[in-house]
Amino acid sequence: MKKLFTSAVLALILSISVGAQEKVYFDENWEKTTQDKMEFYRETENKGKLTLIKDFYKNGKLQMEGLASNATPGSEIYEGKVTWYSPEGKILSTGTFSNGKQIGPAQTFDEKGRPLEDLIYKADGTFKGKMYTYKDPELSSFYNSITIYENSDTFKTIAYDEDIKGIRYEITTDSKGKYETKYYGDKGKHIGTSNTDSSEDNLVVEYYYNPMRVSKIEKQKSDGTIKESVIYSKTGKILQEDKKSKKDGYKTTYDETGKKIGNLTYVYDKESNYYKPQDGEDYQFNYDFSGFTAIDVYKNGSVILNKYFDDNGKLSSEKVLKDDVVQEIKYYHPDGRLKGTLTYKDDMPYSGTLYEELNEQQYKDGILVLSKSFREDEKIKSEKKMNTKQTGYDSTVYDEKGAVVYTYSQPLEEAEGFTAQIVQYAKGKPGNKAVVKDGVLQSGKIKYKTESGLKEMERSGKWILLKVYNAEGKLIQDSKILAEAEPQDVYNVLSTTIQEEDLLYEF
Numbered sequence: 302m303k304k305l306f307t308s309a310v311l312a313l314i315l316s317i318s319v320g321a322q323e324k325v326y327f328d329e330n331w332e333k334t335t336q337d338k339m340e341f342y343r344e345t346e347n348k349g350k351l352t353l354i355k356d357f358y359k360n361g362k363l364q365m366e367g368l369a370s371n372a373t374p375g376s377e378i379y380e381g382k383v384t385w386y387s388p389e390g391k392i393l394s395t396g397t398f399s400n401g402k403q404i405g406p407a408q409t410f411d412e413k414g415r416p417l418e419d420l421i422y423k424a425d426g427t428f429k430g431k432m433y434t435y436k437d438p439e440l441s442s443f444y445n446s447i448t449i450y451e452n453s454d455t456f457k458t459i460a461y462d463e464d465i466k467g468i469r470y471e472i473t474t475d476s477k478g479k480y481e482t483k484y485y486g487d488k489g490k491h492i493g494t495s496n497t498d499s500s501e502d503n504l505v506v507e508y509y510y511n512p513m514r515v516s517k518i519e520k521q522k523s524d525g526t527i528k529e530s531v532i533y534s535k536t537g538k539i540l541q542e543d544k545k546s547k548k549d550g551y552k553t554t555y556d557e558t559g560k561k562i563g564n565l566t567y568v569y570d571k572e573s574n575y576y577k578p579q580d581g582e583d584y585q586f587n588y589d590f591s592g593f594t595a596i597d598v599y600k601n602g603s604v605i606l607n608k609y610f611d612d613n614g615k616l617s618s619e620k621v622l623k624d625d626v627v628q629e630i631k632y633y634h635p636d637g638r639l640k641g642t643l644t645y646k647d648d649m650p651y652s653g654t655l656y657e658e659l660n661e662q663q664y665k666d667g668i669l670v671l672s673k674s675f676r677e678d679e680k681i682k683s684e685k686k687m688n689t690k691q692t693g694y695d696s697t698v699y700d701e702k703g704a705v706v707y708t709y710s711q712p713l714e715e716a717e718g719f720t721a722q723i724v725q726y727a728k729g730k731p732g733n734k735a736v737v738k739d740g741v742l743q744s745g746k747i748k749y750k751t752e753s754g755l756k757e758m759e760r761s762g763k764w765i766l767l768k769v770y771n772a773e774g775k776l777i778q779d780s781k782i783l784a785e786a787e788p789q790d791v792y793n794v795l796s797t798t799i800q801e802e803d804l805l806y807e808f
Contacts, residue, residue, distance in 0.1 A: 325374060327356075333374065345372050351380055358388050370400070377401070387412065397422075411435070420450070427453040436462070436511070443510030452476075462513035464489070469513075470506065486515050487537075493518075502528060509535050509589075516590055526574070532590055540590060545569070545576050554584040565599065577602060587612075611635065618656070632656045674805070676701070683805055687713075696721075698804050704729060707804050719801045723747060735760075740798040741784055749803045758797060760784065765797045 326339035336342075341364060346353045352372040356365040367383030378401035385393045391414055397405030402424070409418040420430035432448040447465065450456040454476035461469035467489045474480040484492040484506035492515070493504035507517040514537065519530040532541040534557055543552040550567035563582035570577055583597040592614035598606035607620040613635065621629045626648050632640040643653035646667060655662040659682075663671040670687045680703065685696040691713070698707040709721040718740030725733040725747060735745035735758075746759040754777070755770040763785070769778035782797050789796040 327374070331374075343374070360388075362386070362388055362390060364388075367398075394418075399424075429453075438511050444513060462510075468508075468515070470508070532586065534590070541584065541586070550576050552581075552583060554582070563596070568602070578604075587614075630655070676807075682807075709804070719799055721801070723804070737799050740800060742797065742799060743784075747799070749799075750806050751803075752806075753794075756803075758799070767795065767797055769794055 324336075325343040325345075326334050326336050327341040327343070328334040328338055329340045331341065340359050342357050342359075344355045344357070346355075348368060351368040351370055354365070354367055354369050354372050354377065355363060358364050363386050365383065365385045368380045369377045370380055371378040379396075379398035380400070382395060382397050384395045387393050391412070392408075392410055394407070394409040396403050396407045399405075403422045404424055405422060407418065407420050407422055407428075408416060411417055415435060416431075416433055418430070418432050420428045420432075422428045429450050429452055431450070434442065434446045436442055436445045444460050444462060445465075446458055446460045448456055448458040455474065457471060457473040459465060459469055459471045461467060467485075468487055469485050469489070471483045471485075472480055473483075479497045481497075482495045484494070484504065486492050486506075492506055495503045495505055501523060503521045503523070505517075505519045505521060506515060507519075508514065509516045514535055515533055516535075517530060517532050520528045522528050527543065528545060530541075530543045531539060534540050536557070538557060538559055539555055540557075541552065541554045544550055545567060546569075548569050550569070552565040552567070553561060554563040556562050563584050565581035565583045566579045567576040568579045569575075578597070578599045579602050580599055583599065584593055585595045585597070586592070587594050593610050595610065596606075596608040597604050598608075603625050604622050606622065608616060609618045609620075611617045615635045616633050616637070618633065619631045620627060621631075627645045629645065630643045630653075632642070632654075634640050641654040641656065643655050643664065644651050649667060650662070650664045650669075651667045652664055655664070659675045659677070661671075661673045661675075662669055668687070671685070673684045674682045676682050680701070681699055683696060683698045685694050687693075688695050688710070693710055693712045695710050696708065697705055700706050705726045707723060707725055709723040711721045718738075720738050720740075721736075723733075723735045723737065723745075724731050725735070733746045733748065735747040736743040737747075742758050742760050742765055744760050746757070748755060748757045750756075754772045755774070757768040757770070759766045763783060765782050765784045767778065767780045767782055768776060771777050778794060780795060782795065784797070786797070789798050791798045791800060
Protein backbone atom coordinates (compact mmCIF):
# COMPACT_ATOMS: atom_id res chain seq x y z
CA MET A 302 0.00 0.00 0.00
CA LYS A 303 2.86 2.37 0.89
CA LYS A 304 4.54 1.54 -2.41
CA LEU A 305 1.37 2.43 -4.35
CA PHE A 306 1.09 5.77 -2.51
CA THR A 307 4.73 6.63 -3.26
CA SER A 308 4.18 5.88 -6.93
CA ALA A 309 1.13 8.12 -7.04
CA VAL A 310 3.00 11.02 -5.45
CA LEU A 311 5.88 10.58 -7.87
CA ALA A 312 3.47 10.59 -10.81
CA LEU A 313 1.86 13.79 -9.52
CA ILE A 314 5.26 15.49 -9.17
CA LEU A 315 6.21 14.46 -12.70
CA SER A 316 2.86 15.75 -13.98
CA ILE A 317 3.37 19.13 -12.35
CA SER A 318 6.93 19.29 -13.67
CA VAL A 319 5.78 18.63 -17.23
CA GLY A 320 2.74 20.94 -17.05
CA ALA A 321 4.43 23.99 -15.52
CA GLN A 322 6.90 26.24 -17.30
CA GLU A 323 9.32 28.96 -16.32
CA LYS A 324 8.07 32.55 -16.21
CA VAL A 325 8.63 34.70 -19.29
CA TYR A 326 9.29 38.41 -18.67
CA PHE A 327 8.27 41.33 -20.93
CA ASP A 328 9.02 45.05 -21.04
CA GLU A 329 6.40 47.77 -21.58
CA ASN A 330 6.36 47.00 -25.33
CA TRP A 331 5.86 43.28 -24.73
CA GLU A 332 9.37 42.48 -25.83
CA LYS A 333 11.16 39.71 -23.91
CA THR A 334 13.43 41.01 -21.16
CA THR A 335 14.97 40.09 -17.83
CA GLN A 336 13.18 39.98 -14.50
CA ASP A 337 14.75 43.21 -13.23
CA LYS A 338 13.49 45.15 -16.29
CA MET A 339 10.08 43.56 -16.68
CA GLU A 340 6.69 45.27 -16.65
CA PHE A 341 4.70 42.09 -17.34
CA TYR A 342 5.31 38.39 -16.95
CA ARG A 343 3.68 35.22 -18.26
CA GLU A 344 2.90 31.84 -16.76
CA THR A 345 1.65 28.90 -18.81
CA GLU A 346 0.10 25.54 -17.98
CA ASN A 347 -0.76 22.60 -20.22
CA LYS A 348 -4.46 21.88 -20.58
CA GLY A 349 -4.64 18.77 -22.72
CA LYS A 350 -3.74 19.77 -26.26
CA LEU A 351 -3.96 23.45 -25.35
CA THR A 352 -1.95 25.77 -23.15
CA LEU A 353 -3.45 28.09 -20.58
CA ILE A 354 -1.71 31.47 -20.82
CA LYS A 355 -1.82 33.88 -17.91
CA ASP A 356 -0.17 37.29 -18.23
CA PHE A 357 0.37 39.41 -15.15
CA TYR A 358 1.21 43.00 -14.36
CA LYS A 359 4.47 43.61 -12.56
CA ASN A 360 2.65 43.67 -9.22
CA GLY A 361 1.17 40.20 -9.76
CA LYS A 362 -2.34 41.32 -10.83
CA LEU A 363 -3.79 39.28 -13.70
CA GLN A 364 -3.56 41.08 -17.07
CA MET A 365 -4.85 38.39 -19.48
CA GLU A 366 -5.86 34.75 -19.51
CA GLY A 367 -6.90 32.40 -22.27
CA LEU A 368 -6.18 29.09 -23.99
CA ALA A 369 -3.93 28.79 -27.00
CA SER A 370 -2.80 26.07 -29.37
CA ASN A 371 0.45 28.01 -29.81
CA ALA A 372 1.73 29.94 -26.79
CA THR A 373 4.85 31.36 -28.45
CA PRO A 374 5.09 35.05 -27.44
CA GLY A 375 4.12 37.20 -30.40
CA SER A 376 2.76 34.21 -32.34
CA GLU A 377 -0.07 33.08 -30.06
CA ILE A 378 -2.94 31.16 -31.60
CA TYR A 379 -5.85 31.56 -29.21
CA GLU A 380 -8.73 29.15 -28.79
CA GLY A 381 -12.00 29.96 -27.05
CA LYS A 382 -12.58 32.89 -24.73
CA VAL A 383 -9.72 35.27 -23.88
CA THR A 384 -10.07 37.98 -21.22
CA TRP A 385 -7.98 41.11 -20.56
CA TYR A 386 -7.99 42.98 -17.23
CA SER A 387 -7.11 46.45 -15.98
CA PRO A 388 -4.46 46.92 -13.26
CA GLU A 389 -7.39 47.29 -10.84
CA GLY A 390 -8.77 43.90 -11.80
CA LYS A 391 -11.69 45.10 -13.93
CA ILE A 392 -12.42 43.38 -17.24
CA LEU A 393 -11.21 45.53 -20.14
CA SER A 394 -12.19 43.25 -23.00
CA THR A 395 -13.07 39.70 -23.97
CA GLY A 396 -12.84 37.90 -27.28
CA THR A 397 -13.71 34.50 -28.66
CA PHE A 398 -11.25 32.77 -31.00
CA SER A 399 -10.98 29.73 -33.22
CA ASN A 400 -7.51 28.81 -34.49
CA GLY A 401 -6.37 32.36 -33.65
CA LYS A 402 -9.18 34.03 -35.58
CA GLN A 403 -11.78 36.11 -33.78
CA ILE A 404 -15.13 34.37 -34.13
CA GLY A 405 -18.08 34.84 -31.79
CA PRO A 406 -18.77 37.34 -28.97
CA ALA A 407 -16.34 40.18 -28.24
CA GLN A 408 -16.72 42.94 -25.66
CA THR A 409 -14.70 45.93 -24.50
CA PHE A 410 -15.35 48.17 -21.48
CA ASP A 411 -14.19 51.58 -20.26
CA GLU A 412 -12.56 52.28 -16.90
CA LYS A 413 -16.01 52.63 -15.31
CA GLY A 414 -17.06 49.20 -16.52
CA ARG A 415 -19.43 50.54 -19.16
CA PRO A 416 -19.55 48.66 -22.48
CA LEU A 417 -17.77 50.25 -25.44
CA GLU A 418 -18.24 47.34 -27.86
CA ASP A 419 -20.58 44.38 -27.74
CA LEU A 420 -20.09 42.54 -31.03
CA ILE A 421 -20.34 39.10 -32.57
CA TYR A 422 -17.77 38.27 -35.24
CA LYS A 423 -18.32 35.88 -38.12
CA ALA A 424 -15.74 33.69 -39.84
CA ASP A 425 -15.52 36.10 -42.79
CA GLY A 426 -14.50 38.97 -40.50
CA THR A 427 -17.84 40.76 -40.56
CA PHE A 428 -19.72 41.47 -37.37
CA LYS A 429 -22.97 42.65 -35.84
CA GLY A 430 -23.74 44.22 -32.50
CA LYS A 431 -23.37 47.58 -30.75
CA MET A 432 -20.76 50.25 -30.02
CA TYR A 433 -21.10 52.97 -27.40
CA THR A 434 -19.62 56.39 -26.53
CA TYR A 435 -20.42 58.39 -23.41
CA LYS A 436 -20.93 62.03 -22.61
CA ASP A 437 -17.98 63.57 -20.75
CA PRO A 438 -17.68 67.37 -21.19
CA GLU A 439 -14.28 67.39 -19.42
CA LEU A 440 -12.95 65.28 -22.31
CA SER A 441 -14.81 67.37 -24.93
CA SER A 442 -17.38 64.63 -25.47
CA PHE A 443 -20.76 66.35 -25.29
CA TYR A 444 -23.27 63.61 -26.03
CA ASN A 445 -23.87 59.88 -25.69
CA SER A 446 -24.09 57.65 -28.74
CA ILE A 447 -24.90 54.09 -29.63
CA THR A 448 -24.17 52.53 -33.03
CA ILE A 449 -26.16 49.43 -33.91
CA TYR A 450 -24.70 47.19 -36.61
CA GLU A 451 -26.96 44.86 -38.56
CA ASN A 452 -23.72 43.90 -40.28
CA SER A 453 -20.38 45.62 -40.89
CA ASP A 454 -21.80 47.80 -43.71
CA THR A 455 -25.31 48.59 -42.49
CA PHE A 456 -25.68 50.42 -39.22
CA LYS A 457 -27.53 53.12 -37.31
CA THR A 458 -25.97 55.70 -34.97
CA ILE A 459 -28.06 57.46 -32.35
CA ALA A 460 -26.58 60.57 -30.70
CA TYR A 461 -28.48 61.71 -27.62
CA ASP A 462 -28.19 63.72 -24.42
CA GLU A 463 -29.41 61.73 -21.41
CA ASP A 464 -32.51 59.90 -22.63
CA ILE A 465 -32.10 57.87 -25.83
CA LYS A 466 -35.80 58.48 -26.54
CA GLY A 467 -35.49 62.22 -25.93
CA ILE A 468 -33.75 64.90 -27.99
CA ARG A 469 -31.43 63.18 -30.47
CA TYR A 470 -30.57 62.46 -34.08
CA GLU A 471 -30.31 59.09 -35.80
CA ILE A 472 -28.16 58.33 -38.84
CA THR A 473 -28.83 55.11 -40.75
CA THR A 474 -26.23 54.02 -43.32
CA ASP A 475 -26.66 51.21 -45.84
CA SER A 476 -24.11 49.03 -47.62
CA LYS A 477 -23.97 51.45 -50.58
CA GLY A 478 -22.94 54.38 -48.39
CA LYS A 479 -26.30 56.13 -48.61
CA TYR A 480 -27.64 57.48 -45.37
CA GLU A 481 -30.77 58.88 -43.81
CA THR A 482 -30.79 61.24 -40.83
CA LYS A 483 -33.78 61.65 -38.56
CA TYR A 484 -33.84 64.65 -36.23
CA TYR A 485 -35.70 64.88 -32.93
CA GLY A 486 -36.28 67.86 -30.68
CA ASP A 487 -37.42 68.47 -27.14
CA LYS A 488 -38.97 65.39 -25.51
CA GLY A 489 -38.18 63.32 -28.59
CA LYS A 490 -40.56 65.09 -30.99
CA HIS A 491 -39.69 64.24 -34.61
CA ILE A 492 -38.58 67.37 -36.51
CA GLY A 493 -37.78 65.95 -39.94
CA THR A 494 -35.65 63.66 -42.08
CA SER A 495 -32.74 64.14 -44.47
CA ASN A 496 -31.68 61.71 -47.21
CA THR A 497 -28.66 61.57 -49.51
CA ASP A 498 -29.27 61.75 -53.25
CA SER A 499 -32.82 62.91 -52.60
CA SER A 500 -34.66 64.74 -55.37
CA GLU A 501 -36.85 66.38 -52.75
CA ASP A 502 -36.22 69.15 -50.23
CA ASN A 503 -33.97 68.21 -47.33
CA LEU A 504 -33.84 69.16 -43.69
CA VAL A 505 -30.70 69.79 -41.63
CA VAL A 506 -30.82 70.33 -37.86
CA GLU A 507 -27.95 71.60 -35.71
CA TYR A 508 -27.72 71.27 -31.93
CA TYR A 509 -26.24 72.90 -28.88
CA TYR A 510 -24.67 70.41 -26.50
CA ASN A 511 -24.42 69.98 -22.75
CA PRO A 512 -27.35 70.16 -22.50
CA MET A 513 -28.49 69.16 -25.99
CA ARG A 514 -30.86 71.71 -27.56
CA VAL A 515 -31.88 72.56 -31.12
CA SER A 516 -29.80 75.51 -32.37
CA LYS A 517 -30.79 75.66 -36.04
CA ILE A 518 -33.32 74.10 -38.40
CA GLU A 519 -32.58 74.54 -42.08
CA LYS A 520 -34.69 73.48 -45.05
CA GLN A 521 -32.76 73.03 -48.27
CA LYS A 522 -33.84 72.61 -51.87
CA SER A 523 -32.58 69.60 -53.81
CA ASP A 524 -29.87 71.80 -55.35
CA GLY A 525 -28.53 72.68 -51.88
CA THR A 526 -29.81 76.27 -51.74
CA ILE A 527 -31.44 77.33 -48.48
CA LYS A 528 -35.18 77.62 -48.60
CA GLU A 529 -35.77 78.40 -44.96
CA SER A 530 -33.78 78.47 -41.72
CA VAL A 531 -34.49 79.29 -38.10
CA ILE A 532 -31.82 79.87 -35.43
CA TYR A 533 -32.74 79.34 -31.77
CA SER A 534 -31.11 80.48 -28.54
CA LYS A 535 -30.15 77.95 -25.86
CA THR A 536 -33.39 78.82 -24.09
CA GLY A 537 -35.45 78.01 -27.18
CA LYS A 538 -36.15 81.59 -28.28
CA ILE A 539 -36.01 82.39 -32.01
CA LEU A 540 -32.92 84.46 -32.82
CA GLN A 541 -33.24 84.59 -36.59
CA GLU A 542 -35.69 83.57 -39.33
CA ASP A 543 -34.60 83.33 -42.96
CA LYS A 544 -37.32 82.49 -45.49
CA LYS A 545 -37.37 82.66 -49.27
CA SER A 546 -40.22 82.32 -51.77
CA LYS A 547 -40.23 82.14 -55.57
CA LYS A 548 -40.03 85.95 -55.85
CA ASP A 549 -38.45 87.34 -52.71
CA GLY A 550 -37.64 86.64 -49.08
CA TYR A 551 -36.60 88.06 -45.75
CA LYS A 552 -34.25 87.54 -42.81
CA THR A 553 -35.36 88.82 -39.41
CA THR A 554 -33.11 88.88 -36.35
CA TYR A 555 -34.16 89.07 -32.68
CA ASP A 556 -32.39 89.52 -29.39
CA GLU A 557 -32.69 87.09 -26.45
CA THR A 558 -35.85 88.82 -25.23
CA GLY A 559 -37.62 88.38 -28.57
CA LYS A 560 -37.24 92.01 -29.64
CA LYS A 561 -36.65 92.48 -33.37
CA ILE A 562 -33.25 94.11 -33.97
CA GLY A 563 -32.85 93.72 -37.71
CA ASN A 564 -34.69 92.86 -40.90
CA LEU A 565 -33.30 92.18 -44.38
CA THR A 566 -35.31 91.78 -47.57
CA TYR A 567 -34.31 89.71 -50.64
CA VAL A 568 -35.13 90.00 -54.32
CA TYR A 569 -34.92 86.84 -56.43
CA ASP A 570 -32.83 86.99 -59.61
CA LYS A 571 -34.14 84.24 -61.86
CA GLU A 572 -31.20 84.32 -64.29
CA SER A 573 -28.60 83.68 -61.62
CA ASN A 574 -30.95 81.74 -59.31
CA TYR A 575 -29.76 84.02 -56.52
CA TYR A 576 -31.59 85.85 -53.76
CA LYS A 577 -29.98 89.27 -53.72
CA PRO A 578 -30.04 91.23 -50.44
CA GLN A 579 -32.02 94.40 -51.05
CA ASP A 580 -32.70 96.52 -47.96
CA GLY A 581 -32.05 96.18 -44.26
CA GLU A 582 -29.59 94.57 -41.84
CA ASP A 583 -27.96 91.20 -42.37
CA TYR A 584 -26.82 89.85 -38.96
CA GLN A 585 -24.21 87.09 -39.26
CA PHE A 586 -23.79 84.83 -36.22
CA ASN A 587 -20.58 83.25 -34.99
CA TYR A 588 -20.18 79.45 -35.02
CA ASP A 589 -22.03 78.80 -31.74
CA PHE A 590 -24.69 81.52 -32.22
CA SER A 591 -23.54 83.31 -29.06
CA GLY A 592 -22.87 86.58 -30.87
CA PHE A 593 -22.29 88.24 -34.21
CA THR A 594 -19.22 88.32 -36.44
CA ALA A 595 -20.62 90.98 -38.78
CA ILE A 596 -23.63 93.10 -39.68
CA ASP A 597 -24.04 94.20 -43.29
CA VAL A 598 -26.45 97.06 -44.00
CA TYR A 599 -28.06 97.19 -47.48
CA LYS A 600 -29.89 99.95 -49.32
CA ASN A 601 -31.36 99.49 -52.79
CA GLY A 602 -29.34 96.32 -53.30
CA SER A 603 -25.96 97.75 -52.29
CA VAL A 604 -23.99 97.46 -49.07
CA ILE A 605 -23.66 100.85 -47.39
CA LEU A 606 -22.15 99.72 -44.08
CA ASN A 607 -20.17 96.73 -42.77
CA LYS A 608 -19.80 96.23 -39.03
CA TYR A 609 -17.26 93.70 -37.75
CA PHE A 610 -17.00 92.25 -34.25
CA ASP A 611 -14.16 90.57 -32.34
CA ASP A 612 -14.26 87.15 -30.68
CA ASN A 613 -15.84 88.68 -27.59
CA GLY A 614 -18.65 90.29 -29.59
CA LYS A 615 -17.24 93.81 -29.32
CA LEU A 616 -17.46 96.14 -32.31
CA SER A 617 -13.98 96.24 -33.89
CA SER A 618 -14.56 98.25 -37.09
CA GLU A 619 -17.14 99.92 -39.33
CA LYS A 620 -16.72 100.26 -43.09
CA VAL A 621 -18.79 102.88 -44.94
CA LEU A 622 -19.45 102.29 -48.66
CA LYS A 623 -21.09 104.20 -51.48
CA ASP A 624 -21.97 102.52 -54.76
CA ASP A 625 -20.08 99.46 -53.44
CA VAL A 626 -16.88 101.53 -53.07
CA VAL A 627 -15.22 101.97 -49.65
CA GLN A 628 -15.36 105.55 -48.34
CA GLU A 629 -14.17 105.25 -44.74
CA ILE A 630 -13.23 102.73 -42.05
CA LYS A 631 -13.48 103.39 -38.33
CA TYR A 632 -11.63 101.17 -35.84
CA TYR A 633 -12.57 100.69 -32.19
CA HIS A 634 -10.93 99.53 -28.98
CA PRO A 635 -12.73 96.70 -27.10
CA ASP A 636 -14.10 99.26 -24.61
CA GLY A 637 -15.80 101.15 -27.47
CA ARG A 638 -13.34 104.04 -27.78
CA LEU A 639 -12.43 105.14 -31.30
CA LYS A 640 -9.02 103.72 -32.21
CA GLY A 641 -8.57 105.40 -35.57
CA THR A 642 -10.11 106.36 -38.88
CA LEU A 643 -9.02 105.73 -42.45
CA THR A 644 -10.55 107.58 -45.38
CA TYR A 645 -10.45 106.34 -48.97
CA LYS A 646 -10.21 108.06 -52.32
CA ASP A 647 -10.84 106.28 -55.61
CA ASP A 648 -11.20 103.03 -53.62
CA MET A 649 -7.66 103.38 -52.24
CA PRO A 650 -6.46 104.29 -48.71
CA TYR A 651 -5.96 108.06 -48.54
CA SER A 652 -5.66 109.45 -45.02
CA GLY A 653 -5.45 107.76 -41.63
CA THR A 654 -4.36 104.34 -40.32
CA LEU A 655 -5.29 100.90 -41.59
CA TYR A 656 -5.40 98.21 -38.89
CA GLU A 657 -5.25 94.67 -40.19
CA GLU A 658 -4.52 91.78 -37.80
CA LEU A 659 -0.89 92.31 -36.67
CA ASN A 660 -0.15 95.17 -39.07
CA GLU A 661 -0.69 98.92 -39.11
CA GLN A 662 -0.33 101.19 -42.15
CA GLN A 663 -0.51 104.95 -41.91
CA TYR A 664 -1.42 107.01 -45.02
CA LYS A 665 -1.20 110.70 -45.82
CA ASP A 666 -2.63 112.13 -49.03
CA GLY A 667 -2.73 108.66 -50.51
CA ILE A 668 0.91 107.83 -49.69
CA LEU A 669 2.02 105.18 -47.19
CA VAL A 670 4.17 107.04 -44.69
CA LEU A 671 4.52 104.49 -41.89
CA SER A 672 3.87 100.78 -41.46
CA LYS A 673 4.39 98.49 -38.48
CA SER A 674 4.10 94.78 -37.91
CA PHE A 675 3.73 93.11 -34.51
CA ARG A 676 4.12 89.69 -32.97
CA GLU A 677 1.34 87.82 -31.20
CA ASP A 678 2.54 89.26 -27.88
CA GLU A 679 2.05 92.76 -29.38
CA LYS A 680 5.81 93.45 -29.42
CA ILE A 681 6.97 95.26 -32.53
CA LYS A 682 8.55 93.09 -35.22
CA SER A 683 9.34 95.68 -37.89
CA GLU A 684 8.59 99.25 -38.92
CA LYS A 685 8.99 101.17 -42.15
CA LYS A 686 9.01 104.99 -42.34
CA MET A 687 9.17 107.41 -45.24
CA ASN A 688 12.41 109.40 -44.99
CA THR A 689 12.42 113.14 -44.43
CA LYS A 690 13.16 113.86 -48.11
CA GLN A 691 10.21 111.64 -49.11
CA THR A 692 12.44 109.81 -51.57
CA GLY A 693 12.32 106.39 -49.95
CA TYR A 694 11.66 104.28 -46.88
CA ASP A 695 13.84 103.48 -43.89
CA SER A 696 13.06 100.15 -42.21
CA THR A 697 14.07 98.46 -38.97
CA VAL A 698 13.65 94.80 -38.03
CA TYR A 699 13.67 93.70 -34.36
CA ASP A 700 14.14 90.35 -32.68
CA GLU A 701 11.83 88.95 -29.97
CA LYS A 702 13.73 90.85 -27.26
CA GLY A 703 13.38 94.17 -29.08
CA ALA A 704 16.99 94.38 -30.28
CA VAL A 705 17.70 95.71 -33.79
CA VAL A 706 18.60 92.96 -36.28
CA TYR A 707 18.54 94.87 -39.60
CA THR A 708 18.10 98.39 -40.87
CA TYR A 709 17.65 99.04 -44.58
CA SER A 710 16.64 101.84 -46.90
CA GLN A 711 14.60 101.46 -50.08
CA PRO A 712 13.66 103.78 -52.95
CA LEU A 713 10.14 105.16 -53.01
CA GLU A 714 9.40 103.63 -56.39
CA GLU A 715 9.10 99.86 -56.11
CA ALA A 716 11.61 97.98 -58.26
CA GLU A 717 11.01 94.65 -59.94
CA GLY A 718 12.57 92.86 -56.98
CA PHE A 719 13.80 93.77 -53.51
CA THR A 720 16.16 96.76 -53.72
CA ALA A 721 17.81 98.11 -50.57
CA GLN A 722 20.93 99.10 -48.70
CA ILE A 723 21.15 96.84 -45.65
CA VAL A 724 23.01 97.02 -42.36
CA GLN A 725 23.02 93.91 -40.18
CA TYR A 726 23.41 94.17 -36.41
CA ALA A 727 24.98 91.80 -33.86
CA LYS A 728 24.67 92.40 -30.12
CA GLY A 729 23.40 95.92 -30.78
CA LYS A 730 26.28 96.95 -33.04
CA PRO A 731 26.29 97.37 -36.84
CA GLY A 732 28.18 94.63 -38.68
CA ASN A 733 27.70 93.28 -42.19
CA LYS A 734 26.63 95.73 -44.90
CA ALA A 735 25.06 94.80 -48.22
CA VAL A 736 23.58 96.39 -51.33
CA VAL A 737 20.77 94.52 -53.07
CA LYS A 738 19.20 95.43 -56.41
CA ASP A 739 16.21 93.59 -57.85
CA GLY A 740 16.89 90.77 -55.39
CA VAL A 741 20.57 90.34 -56.43
CA LEU A 742 23.41 91.00 -53.99
CA GLN A 743 25.56 93.75 -55.57
CA SER A 744 28.16 94.17 -52.85
CA GLY A 745 28.88 93.28 -49.26
CA LYS A 746 27.85 90.38 -47.11
CA ILE A 747 24.61 89.31 -45.41
CA LYS A 748 23.30 86.51 -43.22
CA TYR A 749 19.68 85.63 -42.57
CA LYS A 750 17.71 82.78 -41.06
CA THR A 751 15.57 80.40 -43.08
CA GLU A 752 13.12 77.69 -42.12
CA SER A 753 15.89 75.08 -42.15
CA GLY A 754 18.83 77.06 -40.80
CA LEU A 755 21.07 79.98 -41.83
CA LYS A 756 22.13 81.43 -45.18
CA GLU A 757 25.26 83.50 -45.65
CA MET A 758 26.04 85.33 -48.92
CA GLU A 759 28.98 87.49 -49.96
CA ARG A 760 29.62 89.24 -53.27
CA SER A 761 33.02 88.54 -54.86
CA GLY A 762 33.38 90.04 -58.33
CA LYS A 763 30.81 88.40 -60.59
CA TRP A 764 30.29 85.60 -58.09
CA ILE A 765 28.22 85.14 -54.98
CA LEU A 766 29.76 82.96 -52.29
CA LEU A 767 26.94 81.01 -50.69
CA LYS A 768 27.11 79.08 -47.45
CA VAL A 769 24.16 77.23 -45.93
CA TYR A 770 24.05 75.98 -42.34
CA ASN A 771 21.49 73.65 -40.78
CA ALA A 772 19.58 74.41 -37.57
CA GLU A 773 22.45 73.00 -35.50
CA GLY A 774 24.94 75.36 -37.17
CA LYS A 775 26.66 72.70 -39.28
CA LEU A 776 27.82 73.81 -42.76
CA ILE A 777 25.85 71.76 -45.31
CA GLN A 778 26.44 73.75 -48.51
CA ASP A 779 29.40 75.82 -49.73
CA SER A 780 28.93 77.12 -53.28
CA LYS A 781 30.16 79.73 -55.75
CA ILE A 782 27.33 80.96 -57.98
CA LEU A 783 27.23 83.52 -60.80
CA ALA A 784 25.43 86.63 -59.55
CA GLU A 785 23.66 87.32 -62.84
CA ALA A 786 22.35 83.77 -63.24
CA GLU A 787 19.01 82.90 -64.81
CA PRO A 788 15.85 83.52 -62.72
CA GLN A 789 15.93 81.25 -59.70
CA ASP A 790 13.48 79.32 -57.59
CA VAL A 791 13.57 81.39 -54.40
CA TYR A 792 12.64 78.32 -52.34
CA ASN A 793 15.66 76.33 -53.54
CA VAL A 794 18.47 76.00 -51.02
CA LEU A 795 20.94 77.24 -53.68
CA SER A 796 18.91 80.34 -54.54
CA THR A 797 20.83 83.59 -54.11
CA THR A 798 17.79 85.79 -54.66
CA ILE A 799 17.11 88.01 -51.63
CA GLN A 800 13.55 89.03 -50.73
CA GLU A 801 12.38 91.48 -48.11
CA GLU A 802 10.57 88.58 -46.40
CA ASP A 803 13.98 86.96 -45.76
CA LEU A 804 14.86 89.78 -43.38
CA LEU A 805 11.48 89.53 -41.65
CA TYR A 806 11.70 85.78 -40.99
CA GLU A 807 10.68 85.05 -37.39
CA PHE A 808 13.75 84.64 -35.21
